[in-house]
Every structure is written in C-alpha cells, then in structure tokens.
Amino acid sequence: MDERTLVDLLKQGDESAFREMVETWQDMVYNTALGIVQVPSDAEDIAQEVFVQVYQSVSSFKGDSKFSTWLYRITVTKSLDLERRKKRKKRFAFVKSLFGDDNQAAIHPPDFQHPGVQLDKKEDAAMLFKAIKELPENQRIAFTLHKVEGLSYQEVSDVMNATVSSVESLMHRAKVNLRKSLEQHYRQTR
Amino acid sequence: MKQELNRDEWMDRVLNSLDGVERAQAQPWFYTRLMARLKKEETTTWERISGLISRPSVAITSLCLVLLMNVFFLLQSDSDNSINSVAQTDQVVESESLIASSSSFDYENITP
Missing domain, CATH: 1.10.10.10 (Winged helix-like DNA-binding domain superfamily/Winged helix DNA-binding domain)
Structure with missing residues (x-):
C-alpha cells in the first residue's frame, strides 16, 4: 500500500490501515525515542503516545512532508517533552533527597x-x-x-x-x- | 605523546562505536498494548469531561448562567408583552372610535 492511500484510509478511520501503519513504523518510532530518552520503558511509553496522537490527529496531516518525517517530528517532540518532565522530577527528587527521602535511581540513572x-x-x-x-x-x-x-x-x-x-x-x-x-x-x- | 595518541584513538573509537548500530525493536505485542491504551484514552477523555462538569465551581457557574439567561429571557418577554399590550390597547381604541364614527355616520344617514 502506498503512503497516500494509507493516509487516506487512516483519515477514514480504517482499523486495518492503522494496524499496518503501526507495524510498519513501530520500530522506527521506538528506536528514535530510545536514542533520545535512553530508557526502554520510557521509549515504549513515547511510542504509544506517538501512535495515539497519530490516531487522533491524522486528519491534520496535509501531506506537505513524508509521513515518516511527520512521525519523526512527533516522536522527537514527545521525547523532549518527557525529558523536560523528568528533569523537573529529578530536581524535585534532589530536593527531597536533601530532606532524607533518598531515591538514587531518579537522581543517577544507570x-x-x-x-x-x-x-x-x-x-x-x-x-x-x-x-x-x-x-x-x-x-x-x-x-x-x-x-x-x-x-x-x-x-x-x-x-x-x-x-x-x-x-x-x-x-x-x-x-x-x-x-x-x-x-x-x-x-x-x- | 604516546598518551595523547592513546587518548585520541580512544575518543575516535568511542565516537565511532555507534557505527553499524541496529535498530532497536519495540517489545512484542506492541499493537495490543497500544489498542488497550487507545481505549483507555477514550474512556479517560469522557471521564475528564464528566469530572469537569461535576466540579462544584463549574456546576454552580453553569447553574448561575442558566438562571441568568432565564431571567434575561423572562424580562425580555415581559417587556415585549407590555409593548404588545400597549399596541393592542391603541388598536382597540382605534377600532372603537371607528365603530363610533360609523355608528354616528349611520345615525346621520338614518335621519332624513
């Protein structure tokens, strides 16, 4: 199935097209997220978020760029969002550790x-x-x-x-x- | 000199360590987990909406808004009614005078 047909079917809410899209690009999305966040469970979470967003907003995809480029952009944005959230948590964990609540895994990940x-x-x-x-x-x-x-x-x-x-x-x-x-x-x- | 060479060699080796890296694969049953999440997301969206509506501040504000709108429309319909009734009274007076004039005309016509 070519990209344009796939996108058209996705816009119509075709479930088999959605499945095909996920199976085609899940490793690409997962690997990109993993490279950025460097935590497998977070990368899985981001990959799921990416496809949820695709499901919800595929109608806004105008086809100006390649579909994979659009997926990469969503993945990068989601990964950076998670990084920022984690940084805030890390700062909070550091402050908590000053008061005796020690969580070394959050402060110094392996x-x-x-x-x-x-x-x-x-x-x-x-x-x-x-x-x-x-x-x-x-x-x-x-x-x-x-x-x-x-x-x-x-x-x-x-x-x-x-x-x-x-x-x-x-x-x-x-x-x-x-x-x-x-x-x-x-x-x-x- | 030898140590510098070692250091540069080591840095080059580290910098090139990702050459030929293979793509990491998502865990098996990714699609199944994704569909479960999508269903959950849909439920949570409705939960979020109902949660928002059932918030006391939102509920009271909406109730006040509905009451205010009712009062507004009630007042507006009252003023419309009063304008209509004034217009109706005018019409009644007009028609009465017409009857009166016609009756006087008739009366005048009867008399020779």
Missing part, C-alpha cells in the same frame, strides 16, 4: 545500553550515550537521528525543519562537544 550495538562496542557506546545526554537539545537530536536512526543530513534537516548546512553545523558542534566531554572523562579515569 548507564544506558542500546540493544542494537555490537557486543564488542557496548562499553564504548554506553560511554558515548552518556556524553550525548550532556549535549544541548538541538545537537543531541541531530546527532541521535543521524547516528542512531541512520538518517542522512537531508532527512535530519526535514525532521528538524532546518537547512542542511545548519544540520552540518549542529553535527560539527556536537562532535566537538562530545570530544571535550570524553577528554574530561579520560583524564578522570586514567
């Missing part, structure tokens, strides 16, 4: 292991994901979409509503910042 990373690279990738987490939002999104989802700079620019040159610039700054962060870690550990 290192993230992406399931798709090759076995011999697991440790390095965990280190990289930790450094990615420290990047400014735009750099983090560009880097994650390019490296984890394997999108080209053109595709990343479509998702981020930016020009290809600004994505290139974001990627360059992300790599510089990651090097700084890794260098700091190197000095502390060796």
